[in-house]
Amino acid sequence: MAKILIVGEVHNGELLEATLELVTLARNVGGELSSLVIGSGVAAVAEELSKKGGGKVLLADDAFLENYTVDAYTQVICKAIDAESPDLVLIPNTSSGWDVAGKLAAKLDTGIATDVIRIEEDGGDLVFIRRMFNAKFDARLRLAGSPRIATVQPGACEAFEGTEAGSVEALDVSGLESRTKFVELRQAPAGGHDLTKAEFVISGGRGLQKPENFEQLLKPLVEALGAQMGASRPVVDAGWLPHDYQVGTSGQIVSPKLYIAIGISGAIQHLVGMKNSNYIIAINKDADAPIFEVADLGVVADLFEIVPALTEAAVAAKS
Amino acid sequence: MKILVCLKQVPHKDARLEVASDGSWIEEGNLKFEINEYDTYALEEALRIKDAGDAEVVVVSIGPERVVQSLRTALGMGADRAIHVCDDALEKTDSLGVAKTLAAVAKDEEFDLVLMGLMSDDANYALTGPMLAERLGIAHAAGIVKETLSDGSVEVERELEGGSLGVVSLPLPCLLTTQTGMNEVRYASLKGIMQAKKKPLDKKSLADLGLTASDVEPKVTVEKIYAPLKGEGAEIIEGSASEVADKLISKIKELGLL
Numbered sequence: 093m094a095k096i097l098i099v100g101e102v103h104n105g106e107l108l109e110a111t112l113e114l115v116t117l118a119r120n121v122g123g124e125l126s127s128l129v130i131g132s133g134v135a136a137v138a139e140e141l142s143k144k145g146g147g148k149v150l151l152a153d154d155a156f157l158e159n160y161t162v163d164a165y166t167q168v169i170c171k172a173i174d175a176e177s178p179d180l181v182l183i184p185n186t187s188s189g190w191d192v193a194g195k196l197a198a199k200l201d202t203g204i205a206t207d208v209i210r211i212e213e214d215g216g217d218l219v220f221i222r223r224m225f226n227a228k229f230d231a232r233l234r235l236a237g238s239p240r241i242a243t244v245q246p247g248a249c250e251a252f253e254g255t256e257a258g259s260v261e262a263l264d265v266s267g268l269e270s271r272t273k274f275v276e277l278r279q280a281p282a283g284g285h286d287l288t289k290a291e292f293v294i295s296g297g298r299g300l301q302k303p304e305n306f307e308q309l310l311k312p313l314v315e316a317l318g319a320q321m322g323a324s325r326p327v328v329d330a331g332w333l334p335h336d337y338q339v340g341t342s343g344q345i346v347s348p349k350l351y352i353a354i355g356i357s358g359a360i361q362h363l364v365g366m367k368n369s370n371y372i373i374a375i376n377k378d379a380d381a382p383i384f385e386v387a388d389l390g391v392v393a394d395l396f397e398i399v400p401a402l403t404e405a406a407v408a409a410k411s
Numbered sequence: 412m413k414i415l416v417c418l419k420q421v422p423h424k425d426a427r428l429e430v431a432s433d434g435s436w437i438e439e440g441n442l443k444f445e446i447n448e449y450d451t452y453a454l455e456e457a458l459r460i461k462d463a464g465d466a467e468v469v470v471v472s473i474g475p476e477r478v479v480q481s482l483r484t485a486l487g488m489g490a491d492r493a494i495h496v497c498d499d500a501l502e503k504t505d506s507l508g509v510a511k512t513l514a515a516v517a518k519d520e521e522f523d524l525v526l527m528g529l530m531s532d533d534a535n536y537a538l539t540g541p542m543l544a545e546r547l548g549i550a551h552a553a554g555i556v557k558e559t560l561s562d563g564s565v566e567v568e569r570e571l572e573g574g575s576l577g578v579v580s581l582p583l584p585c586l587l588t589t590q591t592g593m594n595e596v597r598y599a600s601l602k603g604i605m606q607a608k609k610k611p612l613d614k615k616s617l618a619d620l621g622l623t624a625s626d627v628e629p630k631v632t633v634e635k636i637y638a639p640l641k642g643e644g645a646e647i648i649e650g651s652a653s654e655v656a657d658k659l660i661s662k663i664k665e666l667g668l669l
């Protein structure tokens with residue numbers, strides 16, 4: 093029977109939902125479960141996780157762990173692995189997850205799969221399913237080595253909702269060291285373009301090809317419909333629009349009545365930012381674009397034909 | 412200051428990808444390739460450090476003969492020399508095998524800084540950087556959007572969730588992986604491309620690096636790639652552009668937004 097170790101994540105003193113998603117995943121795989129909670133003054137979080145299905149919770153509580161550093165977290169996870177000898181280690185695929193996971197796998201010289209969305213059993217072995225090529229394909233991976241490590245995409249599973257007795261055990265975390273020094277946390281400067289409360293958002297992606305097309309093609313449509321303009325990350329990376337137009341994990345999370353995605357493929361980091369919209373329309377020339385999986389209504393066509401026609405129809409409808 | 416930039420060559424962003432007949436990777440035969448976008452920001456950052464002072468920028472890429480073109484592009488942009496690691500045994504290796512190979516490249520060079528993209532646009536693993544740092548025994552930070560060098564250390568901004576930033580300071584030597592958008596990447600000038608022809612480009616096999624095929628034996632095997640299973644998906648509307656536009660306008664009205 094497999095032994096699974098979940099590396100929990102705490103944000104601002106609270107258990108990250110993704111940790112409970114790992115509980116669901118681990119229970120589906122089956123086996124003996126333990127979890128790890130890392131931080132300073134996080135005993136209550138460990139207690140909470142033990143009651144929410146995390147199994148035996150190891151508490152790594154130390155002033156040195158108040159702020160995340162990759163070195164110290166790697167050392168703590170190694171100590172937990174030494175204590176529990178798991179066959180499988182699950183880590184949320186968050187910004188600290190992708191910082192620490194590769195280092196850990198290299199240190200332990202073992203197999204790892206990142207951004208996993210499912211784990212299946214096949215012929216007595218585990219198969220790790222993840223997206224590749226920016227979600228154009230799914231891939232089935234097999235891992236050698238021990239323990240095997242998987243980072244798991246937040247949102248890929250439902251959070252575990254059961255309750256149980258659970259137990260918490262302190263993990264000895266003496267002797268931690270870090271070459272990296274934490275300096276500070278900086279919030280992104282609040283931009284003036286707030287999309288979080290917008291009723292109607294029309295976003296353009298890399299498919300619009302150049303900045304002029306946002307001005308000459310997208311803006312007339314947005315204005316004719318009285319919507320707000322949004323964008324995918326490459327548009328902002330290229331400097332075509334400011335950061336406060338970006339929708340997604342590293343931008344704004346929106347939930348309008350209507351979201352229209354134009355020339356956007358539908359990468360997970362974008363979907364996270366808009367999939368809770370009440371109604372979604374996608375315009376994309378690629379019928380296989382993942383955006384059509386979350387859209388209610390789709391148009392498979394060249395945006396350079398559809399957008400002008402739509403602007404014209406919108407202007408006509410208002411007059 | 413000596414900087415190593417690791418570049419991966421990946422299929423061009425607009426290439427139409429098909430699954431290869433053995434099902435475990437894409438068909439590469441007729442594809443156009445380019446430098447992985449995430450890595451281009453790493454290269455640009457290195458070239459900026461060079462422009463601002465005194466630095467040697469070395470670029471390395473692992474892959475078949477075609478990656479020479481990307482190395483030449485990097486030399487044309489301003490890198491000083493290139494290393495091409497080419498070996499059949501590397502074809503099926505995994506991120507750890509790549510990291511071990513890159514560690515062997517870096518071993519005797521005493522780089523102050525190693526830079527590469529957060530992930531590659533093909534496999535999207537985001538593993539090579541942190542793995543290489545571990546193999547080299549140096550500190551790292553993954554997913555940076557800003558770096559400021561000072562004597563013996565570098566302060567970086569790591570991109571966290573929701574656009575917030577984690578600022579950390581690392582001692583040199585260290586390894587940083589770059590997030591997209593951190594700078595504006597230059598193009599190779601004509602003059603740069605001409606000069607690049609004279610710059611050194613070393614080709615190395617695993618044996619040249621003191622490694623054997625068993626050192627890069629993969630622990631990760633891609634058994635199969637396939638088009639994602641489709642859910643119910645969107646209702647697709649068809650017709651001429653104006654017919655589609657009319658249908659969309661009706662929908663927008665129905666939602667009470669017009």
Ligand SMILES: Cc1cc2nc3c(=O)[nH]c(=O)nc-3n(C[C@H](O)[C@H](O)[C@H](O)COP(=O)(O)OP(=O)(O)OC[C@H]3O[C@@H](n4cnc5c(N)ncnc54)[C@H](O)[C@@H]3O)c2cc1C
Nearest residue numbers: 297298299324325340341342343355356357361362377395
């Ligand atoms: C840590 C991290 C955080 C990220 N955060 C975000 C984020 O907050 N927001 C975000 O958006 N992304 C984010 N990304 C990037 C994300 O992974 C994708 O790269 C990005 O969303 C792709 O943007 P896109 O859909 O505009 O471009 P592409 O994926 O290149 O898609 C362009 C689309 O346009 C279509 N198209 C092209 N021409 C036409 C035409 N003439 N007519 C119709 N359709 C056309 C194409 O078929 C394609 O589907 C993040 C990535 C990472 C690693």
